[in-house]
Amino acid sequence: MALSTLKTPILINLTKRSYVTKALTYSSKNSEIQSKRLSNNTLIVAVPDHPTNIGRISVTFLAGSRYEEPENSGISSLIRSSAGLTTSSSSTFAILRNLGHIGANFTVSSDRETITYTIEAHKENLVEGLKYFIESISLQSFKPWELTDNQKRVEYELLLIPPEMRALDLAHKAAYRNNLGNSMFLPKYNLKNLNSEHLLYYVKKHFTSDKAIISSVGIDLETLQHVSEDLNLPKNSSDASKAKYYGGDVRKANDLNAAYIAVVGEGVSYGDPLKAAFAVLEYLLGKGSSVKWGVSQGVLEQNILKSNISSNFAISAVNFNYSDSGLFGFLLACNGSDSGKAISAAVQCLKSPKITDTEVARAKKQLLLSLLSTSESSSDLLKHITYEAAVTGQVQNIEKLVSAIESVSFDDVNKAASYVANNKLSLGGYGNIVSTPYLDSL
Structure with a gap:
């Protein structure tokens, strides 16, 4: 039975006053990030003391879609889909059975910059699964008959791509045309054109020690060094062409009721001093409601509501930071007939936000809150340090990032907003875009 004294207003008020007077501070005691550049030029990054019983290791290569050529468009996506197939030492069945036996998860992701292989397992079992994890990275064989069998799954994946992702992909195409403008998705015409030879050549060219980042949460640097030795990656320095922002308008009509529109301007790279200011501006414009079924506090949504559009809509600011460039703007989903009014209001807010x-x-x-929530989740923290290491070649401790955000001033945010407003915009549209205006009319 609960003590009746806990229900008295006096104690409740005293407790509230105690919370108000207590200073809230961030402690990075268990999030100390360690990094080391190995003799083969591979970067290893670890958060060994993070409080978790699950060990997570990622091996990342600078081999994303920006490194593709027109003739092998989509190959990084196909390599991702082909992960876990037969290697020169183990069959697909052996890989799945042995990793499943120890309760491990093996996942692969790809984006414009990277391809990342990740294994997760209880710390006591992780070392046992590393054999198959490493084989699946460095000894891939891409058997022709397995690639043929895998085509149906790839076709299914293409059908599941959300329309908002299609719009963002088209916006990148409009903004950069090539490298960072290369599509993250495998075009259907290349599904049967890309064969084993294409995949093996791409892996040999880009899966190299100087373009590799090995990262972990809950695992120490020494283990990562052993992983690098077992991978035995070749050396083959090759750099991607520098991204150049052009701006433009790319759209694709589809039989949907809604229009999905991404409007972006040139932002900043991940290592730019204004990165923190752009991150604050993103949340100022709005990332959606933080309360279920609530209305966003962001100025983008508030500005569209004032335009009195007749149907529901959803909007979120977007901020992409890459190794040498960036995009900043918004992603809008609305009824196709209302797209003109909604986009006009959103673009007006983007160019001159309150x-x-x-x-x-x-x-x-x-x-x-978002940053600290990331630091508490070992899986999110691993993604964060992996991407930062890939695009900047180093990783900052969370407390330094917190300090950078806290030091952002009104003038810094205003400078970031002016940077976007004074640059040419790009538009990517997907779905019911018949009524969607072109950039030159906004």
């Missing part, structure tokens, strides 16, 4: 000290303070608090 920036106040109150809005900046609110955005910084929401951004800090």
Whole structure:
């Protein structure tokens, strides 16, 4: 039975006052990030003392879609889909059975910059699964008959691509044309054109020690060094062409009721000093509601609501930071007939957002919550340090990132907003885009 004294207003009020007077601080005691550049030029990054019983290791290569050529468009996506197939030492059945026997998860992801292989298992079992994990990276054989059998699954994956991702992909195409503008998705015409020889050549060219990052959470650097030795990756330095922002308008009509529109301008790279200010501006414009079924506090949504469009809509600011460039803008989903009014209101807000000290303070608090939530999740933390290491070649401790966000001023956010407003915009449209206006009319 609960003590009746806990229900008295006096104690409740005292407790509230104690919370108010207590200073809230962030402790990075268990999130110390360690890194080391090995003799083969591979970068290893670890958070060994993170409180988790699950060991997670990722092996990442700078081999994303920006490194593709027109003739092998989509090959990084096909390599991702082909992970876990027969290697020169183990069959697909052996890999799946042995990893499943120890309760391990083996996943592969790809984006514009990277291809990442990740294994997760209880720390006591992880070492046992590393044999098959390493084979699946460095000894891939891409048997022709297995690639043929895998085509149906790849076709199914293409059908599941969300329309909002299609819009963002088209916006990148409009913004960059090539390298960062290369599609992240495998075009259907290349599904049967890309064969074993193409995949083996791409892996040999890009899966090299100087383009590799090995990262972990809950596992120490020494283990990662052994992983690098067992991978025995070749050396083959090759750099991607520098991204150049052009701007433009690319759209694709589809039989949908809704229009999915991405409007972006040139942003900044991950290592740019203004990166923190752009991150705050993103939350100031709005990342959606933080309360279920609630209305976003962002100024983008508020501005569209004032335009009195007749149907429901959803909008979120987007901020992409790459190794040498970036995009900043918004992603909008609305009824096709209302797209003109909604886009006009959103673009007007993007070019001249309402920036106040109150809005900046609110955005910084929401951004800090997102960052600290990431640091508490071992899987999210692994993704964060992996991507940062891949695009910058180094990783900052979370407390430094917190400090950078807290030091962002009103002037910094205003400078970031002006940077976007003064640059040419790009538009990617997908779905019911008949009524979607072109950029030159906005």
